[in-house]
Every structure is written in structure tokens, then in C-alpha cells.
Amino acid sequence: MKTNISIEEANRILEEQYIETSIIEISLLESQGYVLAENIKSNINIPPFNRSPLDGYAYKSEDTLNAAKDFPTTLKVIDSIQAGYVSTKSIGNGEAIRIMTGAKIPEGANVVMKYEDTEFTDKDVKIFHHLEPESNIVKKGEDIKVGDVVLSKGVIIDSAEIGILASLGISRIKVYAKPKVAILATGDELVDIYEELKEGKIRNSNSYTIAAQAKRWGGDARILGICKDNIEEAKKILEEALKWANIVVTTGGASVGDADIIKEVFHEIGGNILFWKTQMKPGSPIVVGKHGNKFLFGLSGNPAAAFITFEQFVRPIILRLAGKEKYDLMEIDSILEDDFIKISNQDRYVRGYTYKKNGQYYTSLPNKHSSGVLSSLSGKNSLFLVKANTGPYKKGDKIKVELINYLEVE
Numbered sequence: 055m056k057t058n059i060s061i062e063e064a065n066r067i068l069e070e071q072y073i074e075t076s077i078i079e080i081s082l083l084e085s086q087g088y089v090l091a092e093n094i095k096s097n098i099n100i101p102p103f104n105r106s107p108l109d110g111y112a113y114k115s116e117d118t119l120n121a122a123k124d125f126p127t128t129l130k131v132i133d134s135i136q137a138g139y140v141s142t143k144s145i146g147n148g149e150a151i152r153i154m155t156g157a158k159i160p161e162g163a164n165v166v167m168k169y170e171d172t173e174f175t176d177k178d179v180k181i182f183h184h185l186e187p188e189s190n191i192v193k194k195g196e197d198i199k200v201g202d203v204v205l206s207k208g209v210i211i212d213s214a215e216i217g218i219l220a221s222l223g224i225s226r227i228k229v230y231a232k233p234k235v236a237i238l239a240t241g242d243e244l245v246d247i248y249e250e251l252k253e254g255k256i257r258n259s260n261s262y263t264i265a266a267q268a269k270r271w272g273g274d275a276r277i278l279g280i281c282k283d284n285i286e287e288a289k290k291i292l293e294e295a296l297k298w299a300n301i302v303v304t305t306g307g308a309s310v311g312d313a314d315i316i317k318e319v320f321h322e323i324g325g326n327i328l329f330w331k332t333q334m335k336p337g338s339p340i341v342v343g344k345h346g347n348k349f350l351f352g353l354s355g356n357p358a359a360a361f362i363t364f365e366q367f368v369r370p371i372i373l374r375l376a377g378k379e380k381y382d383l384m385e386i387d388s389i390l391e392d393d394f395i396k397i398s399n400q401d402r403y404v405r406g407y408t409y410k411k412n413g414q415y416y417t418s419l420p421n422k423h424s425s426g427v428l429s430s431l432s433g434k435n436s437l438f439l440v441k442a443n444t445g446p447y448k449k450g451d452k453i454k455v456e457l458i459n460y461l462e463v464e
């Protein structure tokens with residue numbers, strides 16, 4: 055078992071782990087946020103016929119070769135078609151059909167002139183300039199052709215993809231299943247949110263924070279409740295959870311104290327410990343293991359430490375199990391708006407709020423940074439990695455931040 059490893063090494067170890075995905079079939083509207091697990095080929099052209107992009111008149115381009123502002127060509131109007139209908143007439147020389155946007159181009163026509171550029175009555179239409187053949191005609195298959203792979207396996211399904219699938223008439227698709235995340239809080243000091251707080255006790259906030267984080271990144275989260283600092287009790291709960299979960303996340307009991315049982319519990323349920331403790335603040339006491347192809351994360355009990363280590367180590371595993379090929383946080387250049395003077399001998403993730411002003415990103419920092427403080431994480435959308443033995447950082451310094459939320463949230 056590796057211990058006291060760098061963030062880079064921890065990430066490398068996790069990166070090397072085999073990811074066992076599973077595939078399910080779901081309905082179109084349910085599929086938003088899932089990753090497509092099949093290639094989607096079109097069996098139709100979209101649009102399925104040549105159509106008009108304008109309200110106007112369809113006719114033969116060659117009929118209007120001499121049309122000019124002062125010498126318009128007059129064509130006889132033989133029919134009128136709306137979108138959704140097809141003219142039964144074929145256009146001959148000197149003829150035109152009145153056509154609405156989206157309607158099928160009638161036989162014989164090779165050009166459409168918009169209303170505004172014509173003068174018309176019910177019987178005829180005057181054309182004042184020549185258009186080259188195929189002008190203002192949307193070709194059959196312009197968007198999608200028969201046989202095109204329109205969506206490839208690995209694509210994240212969002213609004214546009216749902217629209218594309220709808221246009222192909224596909225109502226059920228194969229996607230990668232949401233990873234199932236089981237969350238257990240350990241600690242004799244914990245009570246649940248609906249219980250009274252007695253002396254020495256605190257509420258279990260971690261399970262709720264973690265469940266919300268897991269859901270936010272596409273996991274199916276289940277809170278297992280609270281477990282005392284008792285190896286047998288924790289073993290029983292986790293053995294049961296492993297029948298269902300792809301990922302187990304515990305909080306508390308990851309350090310070196312008398313009640314820090316998690317490493318032993320992971321070991322006793324048959325887990326293989328990949329590493330214990332990282333050179334990272336907050337959250338250095340972390341136990342990470344595998345149980346077959348399932349992941350075991352024992353995070354620190356300190357709420358901000360659990361939050362930040364979740365974003366760094368658990369989030370990518372959830373995304374990969376969900377079939378996502380890209381899972382790095384977006385990193386941007388920013389300017390620090392507050393001093394951060396603490397220098398430490400470990401890498402440190404500092405929470406911040408990053409926003410854009412006049413084309414430049416700025417990051418403000420809260421005044422509370424402790425790993426036991428959750429309140430100052432509210433409204434924060436970014437993490438500033440202060441490398442070991444660097445600093446002090448001053449207001450105005452150029453920094454890089456990782457975005458954990460791409461929207462301005464404050």
C-alpha cells in the first residue's frame with residue numbers, strides 16, 4: 055500500500071484503474087446527461103425532400119434570363135402550396151407555383167424567389183431579376199444523409215442530440231448507466247438531520263453534501279446512514295452496499311486516531327488498498343481502494359476536506375463510469391482578488407469564486423479556509439491550487455483556477 059503520495063501520483067493510480075461500465079436502454083427524454091453507448095446511423099434524409107427556405111414563388115430559372123427591374127418577366131401562377139402539402143402539378147415554361155417556407159419544391163422548378171422581390175396577383179407573378187438554378191432551394195439531405203453516423207458512441211446527450219434523435223424517429227437509446235454511489239458517514243459523534251443535537255454531537259452533513267455532489271456529476275446516490283466507529287458494524291453495512299454500488303464513499307475515520315477504522319474496514323471486506331493519505335490539504339487523510347471493479351473512497355470527516363477530495367478523486371471516477379471520455383476540470387487564468395499568505399509544505403486547494411469582468415477572470419477568496427468549515431464553500435465555483443512551498447500570494451497575482459461549476463453561482 056502506498057502512503058503519503060502526491061496528488062499527481064494519486065491521480066495516476068486512479069487513472070490506471072479499469073473502468074467497468076454497463077449499458078442500459080432508456081427513453082429519449084430521460085437520456086439528457088447520459089453518454090450514448092451506440093453509434094446512431096440515419097436511415098432517412100433530413101430534410102427528406104428538396105424544400106423552400108422562403109415564402110415566395112417556385113419556377114424555372116431559365117424562364118427569367120432576361121428579367122430586369124424595368125423589364126420584368128411575368129409567369130402564370132398555376133398552384134399554391136403550404137408546408138406539409140405537395141403540389142400535384144408540374145411546372146412548365148412560363149409558369150410558377152406560390153410556395154410557403156418548408157414546402158416541397160414542385161416538379162419542374164429549380165429556383166425560388168421570395169415574395170418581397172416580386173409583384174403578384176392571384177393569377178401571375180412578375181420577376182425582376184434572374185436567379186441562378188438551385189438558388190433558394192434546400193437540398194434533400196442537407197442536414198443529414200441516409201447512412202450518415204449522426205451521433206457517435208461516447209457523445210454526451212444534451213438538447214441538440216435529443217432533437218437529432220427525435221428527428222430520426224428514435225425514442226429509445228442505449229446509454230451508459232449512471233454509476234451507483236453508496237455513501238456512509240462514520241462517527242460516534244454523528245446524528246442525522248432530523249435528530250436532536252445532544253452535547254458532543256454534530257449533524258451528519260457530509261452524507262448530504264456528498265450525495266448532492268455525486269448526483270451533480272451524474273451518479274445515482276444512495277445515503278446509507280450513520281455508522282458508529284465500529285469495524286463490525288461498518289463491515290456489515292458496506293458488504294451489503296457492495297451488492298449494489300459501483301462506488302462506496304465513506305466520510306470520517308480516515309486518519310490515525312483510535313476511532314479511525316476505515317482503512318481496516320476496507321481491508322476486511324476484501325478491498326485492495328491503493329493508497330492511504332496524500333500530500334494534499336485539505337483532505338490528506340484519505341483511503342482509496344478497489345473491491346473487484348468497484349471503488350472504495352474513505353474521505354476525511356472534515357466537511358470541506360470531504361467536499362474537495364470528492365471533486366478531485368471521486369468525480370472523475372463517476373464521470374468515467376458514466377462513459378464520459380473527458381473528465382478534467384476546466385482550468386482558466388485568473389487574477390487573485392484577495393491575499394493568500396499561508397505557505398505550507400503540502401499542495402493546497404483553496405476555494406474561491408471566479409467571475410468575469412471586462413474580459414478578464416478574477417477570483418475572490420473567502421476569509422475562512424479550514425477543512426472543518428463548510429459554510430465558506432457556499433457560492434464557490436473554483437479551486438486554486440497553491441503548490442507546496444509557494445506563496446505568499448497577493449491581490450493582483452496571476453493564478454490558475456479549476457472550475458468546479460461553469461456558471462457564475464454567487
Ligand SMILES: Nc1nc2c(c(=O)[nH]1)N[C@H]1C(S)=C(S)[C@@H](COP(=O)(O)OP(=O)(O)OC[C@H]3O[C@@H](n4cnc5c(N)ncnc54)[C@H](O)[C@@H]3O)O[C@H]1N2
Pocket residue numbers: 239240241243244256257258259260261305306307308309310311314336337338339353354355356357359425426
Ligand atoms: N494525530 C493526527 N490527528 C489528525 C491528523 C493527523 O495527521 N494526525 N490529521 C487531521 C486531519 S488533516 C484531518 S482532515 C482529520 C481527518 O480525520 P478523519 O478522516 O478521521 O475524520 P474524523 O476524525 O472522523 O472527523 C473529522 C471532523 O469532521 C467531523 N465530521 C465527521 N463526519 C462528519 C459528518 N458526516 N458530517 C459533518 N462533520 C463530520 C468530525 O466530527 C470531526 O470534527 O484528522 C485530523 N487528525
Ligand code: MOO
Pocket residue numbers: 334335336337338339354356359425426
Ligand atoms: O487534511 Mo485535513 O482536511 O486538512 O484537516
